[in-house]
Amino acid sequence: MTLVPLTILVPLVAAGLLAASRPLASRLLADVIALGAAVAVLVMCAILTHRASHGEIVYWWGAWRPHGGVSLGISFAFDSLGAGFATFAAALMVAALVFSWRFFETVDHLYHTVLLVFLAAMVGFCLSGDLFNMFVFFELMGVSAYVLAGFLIEHRSPLEGSLNFAITNSAGGVLVLFGIGLIYGRTGALNLAQIGQTLGHVHPDGLVVAGFALVVCGFLVKAAAVPFHFWLADAYAVAPTPVCILFAGAMSELGLLGVARVYWTSFAGVFGAHEGELRAVLVTVGIVTALAGALMTLGQHHLKRMLAFATVSYIGLFLVGVGLLSRDGLGGAAAYVVGDGLVKASLFVCVGILQHRCASVDEVDLHGRGRVLPIAGVLFGVGALAVAGLPPFGPFLGKALVEDAALGQPGYGWVPALMLIAAALSGGAILRAGARVFLGLGPRGEPDESSDEAREEAEPESEEPHDSTPWLMWVPALALMAAGLAWGLIPDLSHSIGAAAARFVDHAGYARAVLDGVLTTPGHVLAPHGASPGSYLYGVGAALGAVAVAALALIRDGERRLGPLMALRAPLQGLRRLHSGHVGDYVAWLTAGVTVIGGVFMIALI
Amino acid sequence: MNLFPFLVAVWLAAVGLYGVVTSRHFVHLVISLSVMQASTYVLLLAVGYRTGAKAPVFADIPARSRIVDPVVQALTLTDVVVEATVSALLLALAVQAHKRFGTVDPDELGALRG
Numbered sequence: 224m225t226l227v228p229l230t231i232l233v234p235l236v237a238a239g240l241l242a243a244s245r246p247l248a249s250r251l252l253a254d255v256i257a258l259g260a261a262v263a264v265l266v267m268c269a270i271l272t273h274r275a276s277h278g279e280i281v282y283w284w285g286a287w288r289p290h291g292g293v294s295l296g297i298s299f300a301f302d303s304l305g306a307g308f309a310t311f312a313a314a315l316m317v318a319a320l321v322f323s324w325r326f327f328e329t330v331d332h333l334y335h336t337v338l339l340v341f342l343a344a345m346v347g348f349c350l351s352g353d354l355f356n357m358f359v360f361f362e363l364m365g366v367s368a369y370v371l372a373g374f375l376i377e378h379r380s381p382l383e384g385s386l387n388f389a390i391t392n393s394a395g396g397v398l399v400l401f402g403i404g405l406i407y408g409r410t411g412a413l414n415l416a417q418i419g420q421t422l423g424h425v426h427p428d429g430l431v432v433a434g435f436a437l438v439v440c441g442f443l444v445k446a447a448a449v450p451f452h453f454w455l456a457d458a459y460a461v462a463p464t465p466v467c468i469l470f471a472g473a474m475s476e477l478g479l480l481g482v483a484r485v486y487w488t489s490f491a492g493v494f495g496a497h498e499g500e501l502r503a504v505l506v507t508v509g510i511v512t513a514l515a516g517a518l519m520t521l522g523q524h525h526l527k528r529m530l531a532f533a534t535v536s537y538i539g540l541f542l543v544g545v546g547l548l549s550r551d552g553l554g555g556a557a558a559y560v561v562g563d564g565l566v567k568a569s570l571f572v573c574v575g576i577l578q579h580r581c582a583s584v585d586e587v588d589l590h591g592r593g594r595v596l597p598i599a600g601v602l603f604g605v606g607a608l609a610v611a612g613l614p615p616f617g618p619f620l621g622k623a624l625v626e627d628a629a630l631g632q633p634g635y636g637w638v639p640a641l642m643l644i645a646a647a648l649s650g651g652a653i654l655r656a657g658a659r660v661f662l663g664l665g666p667r668g669e670p671d672e673s674s675d676e677a678r679e680e681a682e683p684e685s686e687e688p689h690d691s692t693p694w695l696m697w698v699p700a701l702a703l704m705a706a707g708l709a710w711g712l713i714p715d716l717s718h719s720i721g722a723a724a725a726r727f728v729d730h731a732g733y734a735r736a737v738l739d740g741v742l743t744t745p746g747h748v749l750a751p752h753g754a755s756p757g758s759y760l761y762g763v764g765a766a767l768g769a770v771a772v773a774a775l776a777l778i779r780d781g782e783r784r785l786g787p788l789m790a791l792r793a794p795l796q797g798l799r800r801l802h803s804g805h806v807g808d809y810v811a812w813l814t815a816g817v818t819v820i821g822g823v824f825m826i827a828l829i
Numbered sequence: 830m831n832l833f834p835f836l837v838a839v840w841l842a843a844v845g846l847y848g849v850v851t852s853r854h855f856v857h858l859v860i861s862l863s864v865m866q867a868s869t870y871v872l873l874l875a876v877g878y879r880t881g882a883k884a885p886v887f888a889d890i891p892a893r894s895r896i897v898d899p900v901v902q903a904l905t906l907t908d909v910v911v912e913a914t915v916s917a918l919l920l921a922l923a924v925q926a927h928k929r930f931g932t933v934d935p936d937e938l939g940a941l942r943g
Contacts, residue, residue: 355904355907359907359911362911362914362915363911365915366911366914366915366918369915369918370918373922376922376925377929379929379930379938382922382925382926382929382930382938383935383938385922386855386919386922386923386926386935386938389915389918389919389922390849390858390862390919393862393866393915393919394846394849394862394865396911396915397842397865397866397868397869400866400869400873400908401838401842401868401869401872403904404869404872404873404876404901404904405872405876407873407876407900407901407904408876413900805935805936806849806858806935807849807850807851807852807935808850810846810849810850811850814846814850
């Protein structure tokens with residue numbers, strides 16, 4: 224039990240030490256302290272994940288336990304899914320720190336300090352059992368992320384990206400807090416389990432629905448679901464590449480964890496009768512996000528921006544899994560997040576290596592110049608196919624589980640086909656970029672406006688191309704890809720994730736564990752199956768689709784005759800024009816999204 | 830229950846939002862965001878308000894007095910701290926924009942598009 228507070232105290236204290244020692248300490252010391260703290264968090268979270276598989280772990284800060292089923296204190300209450308996510312975030316942090324070691328030639332201690340605060344916030348968000356504390360960690364995560372995104376502030380685009388990111392996400396934070404205020408006004412509780420118990424199973428009224436809608440929309444801003452996603456590409460394209468590993472792998476996904484956590488602990492009872500309507504809304508938002516993100520991926524030449532839009536697309540697919548509101552869907556989404564996060568992190572490291580070597584992150588500019596880095600080329604190609612869903616990689620397993628969950632839900636049989644299209648488009652775009660950069664395939668295109676932008680953005684981190692790549696940069700690339708492959712091969716993974724998800728969705732069991740201190744076993748722990756034979760077809764189909772998309776995109780002369788991709792051109796250009804880079808537009812979209820989603824909730828859930 | 834403070838909260842959120850969406854100046858933008866965030870303070874304090882109740886400070890009132898909800902006041906205070914951090918960061922970015930690129934208009938920075 225003493226481990227629980229240490230998971231956030233260790234990184235925070237280490238961050239404080241680093242900030243205090245800034246005038247004296249050397250770069251080496253900063254790297255060692257930060258890495259040591261991250262590894263310590265990783266180990267502690269892994270131990271907690273293992274322990275939590277036997278039942279929820281509840282820790283009351285200052286030992287303010289509930290009396291007679293009423294809680295006044297602040298708790299950390301989590302199951303193996305929440306702790307597992309914290310472990311994953313810590314693992315990505317370790318990879319990012321190892322990669323930063325040689326990526327930055329000079330970097331201030333503040334970089335490590337902010338990274339550690341960011342880690343503490345992510346872990347706190349995963350483990351918190353209190354709605355207001357989730358908000359505080361959410362904001363802490365936000366503030367440290369704004370600093371990291373704008374770390375290379377002497378350049379124009381990081382400054383603008385960070386501002387767009389900060390303003391949009393602060394608006395999201397206001398939504399969450401407004402929702403919390405409404406929920407507190409109704410229930411007088413902030414503890415998630417207590418809110419769930421007070422709301423009970425009565426028919427929901429407008430106040431409850433409004434509070435829920437605001438909290439969900441606020442978390443979806445962080446998750447970057449359409450139409451809240453505009454800030455993401457701006458922030459990820461300008462953030463230092465090691466930071467992108469964390470942003471793309473863990474931060475956005477935490478928004479979805481927030482939605483899932485709040486729904487199952489607090490609102491599953493009150494909205495139980497309207498589950499179908501809620502499912503329809505969330506799955507629709509997920510599918511729209513997946514397709515819009517995939518289309519935008521196809522239109523990018525800036526490699527980091529491309530991976531950022533791919534992130535949006537996969538967020539949509541995770542949201543489908545969560546939005547199915549079933550144990551299998553949630554378990555599938557959890558497996559998918561980790562598998563995809565590992566492979567995508569490896570892709571970002573490859574881009575970082577490329578940038579270190581060639582001083583550019585633009586696909587057109589780099590045409591054929593990646594030949595000097597054959598290993599990165601192989602990793603990039605394999606990674607592109609893996610994120611598209613090629614068996615037996617980690618993303619395949621997660622995608623297969625989500626697809627099976629969708630097929631198991633009456634009326635959602637159409638979902639896997641659209642998931643396949645989204646995965647093939649975004650995987651194909653990444654594959655196209657890889658083929659152009661590492662193999663020199665395709666015509667040498669003239670740089671368009673987006674590549675000018677890329678060159679300008681590439682400048683900050685590495686102005687000089689390097690002659691060789693330090694081995695320390697290869698370690699995270701290879702290790703992350705190997706982990707992504709291994710994730711799909713762990714025997715019984717789908718079983719243990721299914722069991723963890725069963726506990727996560729157990730609304731009554733969570734309340735008993737938190738308020739009464741009694742651990743229960745979720746009733747229906749059937750052995751969930753692994754990937755079904757049909758999903759192998761979907762996986763191979765998506766990978767082949769990705770190859771086809773890449774091939775079509777590379778044959779340029781035939782562009783006019785190639786029907787399928789030409790058909791995408793008009794919507795693609797319209798979609799690109801919406802991404803105006805103007806923060807006022809982003810917030811206007813946010814407002815529109817909240818109005819629509821809130822309105823639909825009001826009609827459907829009351 | 831008096832509806833007035835809740836209407837004020839919604840009004841603040843709406844005008845703040847309008848300011849953020851239409852702003853052409855970073856400092857104006859940050860202040861608009863603060864106005865938006867101020868709506869949550871009003872909302873929280875209104876939620877915890879009880880007519881005729883005293884402030885929740887027990888130094889000079891009997892322990893069983895009728896008091897307003899201290900929890901929302903703690904939440905508001907926390908929120909003020911969070912908001913101050915965000916505003917400080919954003920203003921620092923605005924200063925950088927002015928110093929390095931000589932503009933405080935979000936449109937003129939325009940490096941990111943599509």
